[in-house]
Amino acid sequence: MKILSTDQIYQSDNATIQNKSITSVDLMEHAANQCFKIIKKIVGSKKKAIYIFCGIGNNGGDGLVIARKLIEDQYTVSTYIVNFSNKRSPDFQVNYKRLIQLGANPIEINGNSAFPIINKDEIVIDAIFGIGIKRAPQGFVKEIIQHINNCNCFVISVDFPSGLYAETSVTDKESVIKSDHVLTFQNPKLAFFLPENKDFCKNWEVIDIGLDQHFINGLNTNFETIDNRKIESIYKPREKFTHKGTFGHSLIIGGSYGKIGAVVLASRSALKIGSGLVTAYIPKCGYQVLQSSNPEVMVEVDDENYLQYFNYKTISTVIGIGIGLGTHNKTKDGFAKFLKNNKLPLVIDADALNILALHKELWTLIPENSVLTPHPKEFERLVGKWKNDYEKLEFLMDFSARIKCVVILKGAYSVIAYQEKIFFNTTGNPALATAGSGDVLTGIITGLIAQNYSSIHASILGVYLHGKSADIAIQSKETMETFIASTGIEFLNEAIRSIHSEKMAL
Numbered sequence: 001m002k003i004l005s006t007d008q009i010y011q012s013d014n015a016t017i018q019n020k021s022i023t024s025v026d027l028m029e030h031a032a033n034q035c036f037k038i039i040k041k042i043v044g045s046k047k048k049a050i051y052i053f054c055g056i057g058n059n060g061g062d063g064l065v066i067a068r069k070l071i072e073d074q075y076t077v078s079t080y081i082v083n084f085s086n087k088r089s090p091d092f093q094v095n096y097k098r099l100i101q102l103g104a105n106p107i108e109i110n111g112n113s114a115f116p117i118i119n120k121d122e123i124v125i126d127a128i129f130g131i132g133i134k135r136a137p138q139g140f141v142k143e144i145i146q147h148i149n150n151c152n153c154f155v156i157s158v159d160f161p162s163g164l165y166a167e168t169s170v171t172d173k174e175s176v177i178k179s180d181h182v183l184t185f186q187n188p189k190l191a192f193f194l195p196e197n198k199d200f201c202k203n204w205e206v207i208d209i210g211l212d213q214h215f216i217n218g219l220n221t222n223f224e225t226i227d228n229r230k231i232e233s234i235y236k237p238r239e240k241f242t243h244k245g246t247f248g249h250s251l252i253i254g255g256s257y258g259k260i261g262a263v264v265l266a267s268r269s270a271l272k273i274g275s276g277l278v279t280a281y282i283p284k285c286g287y288q289v290l291q292s293s294n295p296e297v298m299v300e301v302d303d304e305n306y307l308q309y310f311n312y313k314t315i316s317t318v319i320g321i322g323i324g325l326g327t328h329n330k331t332k333d334g335f336a337k338f339l340k341n342n343k344l345p346l347v348i349d350a351d352a353l354n355i356l357a358l359h360k361e362l363w364t365l366i367p368e369n370s371v372l373t374p375h376p377k378e379f380e381r382l383v384g385k386w387k388n389d390y391e392k393l394e395f396l397m398d399f400s401a402r403i404k405c406v407v408i409l410k411g412a413y414s415v416i417a418y419q420e421k422i423f424f425n426t427t428g429n430p431a432l433a434t435a436g437s438g439d440v441l442t443g444i445i446t447g448l449i450a451q452n453y454s455s456i457h458a459s460i461l462g463v464y465l466h467g468k469s470a471d472i473a474i475q476s477k478e479t480m481e482t483f484i485a486s487t488g489i490e491f492l493n494e495a496i497r498s499i500h501s502e503k504m505a506l
Helices: 006-019 024-043 058-072 090-101 139-150 213-217 228-234 261-272 284-293 329-341 350-358 360-365 376-383 389-403 437-450 455-476 485-490 492-505
Strands: 050-054 077-082 107-109 123-127 154-158 181-185 204-207 223-226 249-253 277-282 298-301 318-321 346-348 406-409 415-418 421-425
Touching: 006 024, 006 213, 024 058, 024 090, 024 123, 024 154, 024 181, 024 204, 050 058, 058 077, 058 090, 058 123, 058 154, 223 228, 223 455, 228 455, 249 261, 249 437, 261 277, 261 284, 261 437, 261 485, 261 492, 277 284, 284 298, 318 437, 329 350, 329 360, 346 350, 346 437, 350 360, 350 376, 350 437, 376 389, 376 406, 389 406, 389 415, 389 421, 406 455, 415 455, 421 455, 437 455, 437 485, 455 485, 455 492, 485 492
Parallel strands: 050 077, 050 123, 077 107, 123 154, 154 181, 181 204, 223 421, 249 277, 249 318, 277 298, 318 346
Antiparallel strands: 406 415, 415 421
């Protein structure tokens, strides 16, 4: 699903009004009615008090429609107008009059107004500001935002948390609503995916408000989410007359004394995701471990306790490298020689990334369309510190373009950068924050490239399935604490089955 810029959102609104021959008031009515339906489910009891805070723009107009709908449905509602300007939008004024005609008189909050006392078991609906705000709220508006935040009640934001910027970092975190649930219109917003905004949008969901999808499909965007339709378009079911040679040969290079388990996980996940053949190239100390734990995996060995020669004989389709590798000086030298001689696509992780960070002259030796899978600290070692999450995204796109590779920044909403495009993954949960999780992802992506997926498609599908396996595991039998990296491999089958079921539902 596309993540639109603020300007593109406004363009989509206008295109819908033009192309569908509806008024902006009708569009507001429909959008707010969709919110109303969900709010009813969230609130539950009609005895629970609801406080709706409306600005004087179109976001406030949405809030007024929601207030009217809830009142008509016999909910206990108090409506407040945060009167920060004399310039009320036309659609706000229409819905203000409709609310008055219903007999519900909103209370205006100005500089000298007392704020309502809100208990922690009551509900606040935030409709003060939308996506257009570019300056931090000040004065009594900031005070009402702080008052709402200090009530510790459940807060629902309409489209966007008030005070949050849509495309830049906030300048005053005390002037932003801390929303528990955001009901956002038509497409997700970029701000939702950035760690720096985690306190302002704890949960969010996209509501289809009927914008012109044909127009949206024609817009060029730098940011997208990875959704079911994207995965269904990438995934390639197996045909009847294929054989193991059809699905490639993955070579996993890594391991050192005490870190052979990383290669066990990566090679097992490459097998589990469907690579026809898998070979592990490891130090001699790991030979028995690999052969006994993964009998389907072939093994070649290097020096006793670490890699230095990189003189494997396997002719593979793709190479996953770096897991458990270590940074011994002889390993570094051997890795540099490997890069000079290798022409195959790589999936580069862990200590291979750390060596690249120390020796940036090696970047030119990375084959085009390889995949790098750093976590935030590894990425920082490669490119330096960033000021905020928006600059981090710029660093990702610049780095990906410079080395002509796919870069996956692992974490919540793992970010995939490729050719000036950013994809945000929407599967996964904190259970994946466990030792070996990255090794499993390296194996999955390596195994997918072996099966002739392009590097970008293997990255998108691999990150999605890795996260999906954790989601399914937590929904079925595991807890966040008991999930371990190998659990993710165990549930890959269910993650792949989910693609089939989603395809049937489309």
